[in-house]
Every structure is written in C-alpha cells, then in structure tokens.
Amino acid sequence: xxxxxxxPQALSIQEGENATMNCSYKTSINNLQWYRQNSGRGLVHxxxxxxxxxxxxxxxxxxxxxxxxxxSSLLITASRAADTASYFCATAGFMNTGFQKLVFGTGxxxxxxx
Amino acid sequence: xxxxxxxxRYLITVTGKKLTVTxxxxxxxxxxxWYRQDPGLGLRQIYYSMNVxxxxxxxxPEGYKVSRKEKRNFPLIxxxxxxxxxxxxxxxxxxxxxxxxxxxxxxxxxxxxxx
Numbered sequence: 193x194x195x196x197x198x199x200p201q202a203l204s205i206q207e208g209e210n211a212t213m214n215c216s217y218k219t220s221i222n223n224l225q226w227y228r229q230n231s232g233r234g235l236v237h238x239x240x241x242x243x244x245x246x247x248x249x250x251x252x253x254x255x256x257x258x259x260x261x262x263x264s265s266l267l268i269t270a271s272r273a274a275d276t277a278s279y280f281c282a283t284a285g286f287m288n289t290g291f292q293k294l295v296f297g298t299g300x301x302x303x304x305x306x
Numbered sequence: 307x308x309x310x311x312x313x314x315r316y317l318i319t320v321t322g323k324k325l326t327v328t329x330x331x332x333x334x335x336x337x338x339x340w341y342r343q344d345p346g347l348g349l350r351q352i353y354y355s356m357n358v359x360x361x362x363x364x365x366x367p368e369g370y371k372v373s374r375k376e377k378r379n380f381p382l383i384x385x386x387x388x389x390x391x392x393x394x395x396x397x398x399x400x401x402x403x404x405x406x407x408x409x410x411x412x413x414x415x416x417x418x419x420x421x
Contacts, residue, residue, distance in 0.1 A: 225409075225410075232394070232415065232417075233414055233415065234413055234414045235349075235398075235410075235412045236412070237411075280348065280349070282410075294351075295351075296348045296349040296350075298347065298348035
C-alpha cells in the first residue's frame with residue numbers, strides 16, 4: 193500500500209521554536225493532507241496540498257511537497273504548548289477498484305514544552 | 307455544527323459477544339469509512355462506503371461487517387470479537403471522494419477492549 197511514513201517518530205521542542213515533520217510516500221498521488229490528533233481524540237484536518245502545488249501556507253503552518261522525491265514536510269512556526277499532538281500525513285490515490293482511498297502514515301508525536 | 311458521532315466511546319466486552327459501533331454524520335456526506343488505530347501501525351482502513359448500499363473492503367476487513375442503509379449512518383459490526391480487535395476505532399466521512407481533496411471529518415473515536 194502507499195503508506196506514508198513520517199519522520200521523526202517523536203519530536204520534543206521548546207515553545208517558540210519551529211517544528212518540522214517529514215512524510216514520505218510510495219506511489220503517485222493526487223493530493224497529500226496533514227492531520228492533527230490530540231491524545232486519544234479524533235483527527236482534525238490541517239491542510240491539503242495538491243500534486244501540482246509545491247508549497248502552501250495556513251497561519252503558522254507551512255507545507256511543502258516534492259513529488260519527484262515523493263515527500264512532504266510540515267513546518268509549524270513559533271510553536272506553542274497547545275501544538276502538542278500527533279501529526280499524520282495522508283495521501284489520496286486510486287485503488288484498483290477505481291475507488292479512492294486515503295492512506296495514513298504512522299505519525300509524528302510532537303511535544304512542545306513551556 | 308458539522309459532526310461525526312460514534313457510540314459507544316468506551317467499551318469492554320468479552321470474546322465472541324457480538325457488538326455494534328454506531329456512526330452517524332449530519333453533513334449529508336456520501337463517503338464514509340471506518341479506521342482502526344494501533345500503536346506503531348497508524349490508521350488502517352477497515353471498510354468504506356461511497357453511498358447508500360455501496361460498501362467495500364479496506365485494508366483490514368477481516369472480522370468486521372458494515373452496512374449503509376441510510377446516508378447518515380454507517381455502523382461497524384463485530385460478529386464475534388477477538389482480543390486482536392482491541393483497538394481505537396474511528397468513523398470518518400467526507401462530501402465526496404478524497405481524491406478530489408475533500409476534507410475528511412473524524413468522529414472522536416471508540417476505545418474497544420476485547421477480553
């Protein structure tokens with residue numbers, strides 16, 4: 193399957209620092225999405241970048257996509273303790289049935305200390 | 307308010323006792339799916355549904371059943387639960403297909419323990 197793999201698995205930083213998470217995937221995609229999950233809660237959509245885009249911004253979030261390397265990065269600037277969560281990338285592509293599928297990576301656990 | 311509601315949120319059950327986890331969305335979404343989340347394995351799709359009466363298997367469908375009789379509801383059925391189905395389960399929905407980039411909305415999760 194085209195599972196995304198996030199790197200690092202865990203990241204610990206201080207408030208005010210920037211946090212960068214990377215995602216690699218295996219097959220061609222139409223779009224890549226980033227989600228956030230607070231401990232034991234549901235996932236919340238953060239940002240989507242399409243395969244013909246290279247960079248996208250949303251508030252303190254910056255996402256890049258390099259389709260030649262099959263990789264994406266999520267940058268959170270000026271991090272806050274409230275950013276502590278797990279972050280997942282998810283890639284959208286077709287299954288052999290013709291239906292679409294969103295495949296999630298294993299996530300990066302971010303800890304932001306005050 | 308846009309919501310995906312799943313119940314129960316927490317359940318401890320015994321091996322072999324049939325159970326159903328309900329899922330309901332209020333956004334008139336066509337696409338619904340179930341995921342399970344396990345440590346080190348991320349989220350894996352169990353089943354999905356493109357519309358009423360249209361369902362198909364995801365990556366890990368063994369031991370599960372689903373139905374989609376109404377657009378808003380997509381229950382997950384464990385006919386004979388086993389301990390390896392102990393997991394955190396999420397229901398999700400979106401307007402149409404994820405390929406087009408529609409946002410997926412997730413429920414809050416159901417913690418299921420099978421002893």
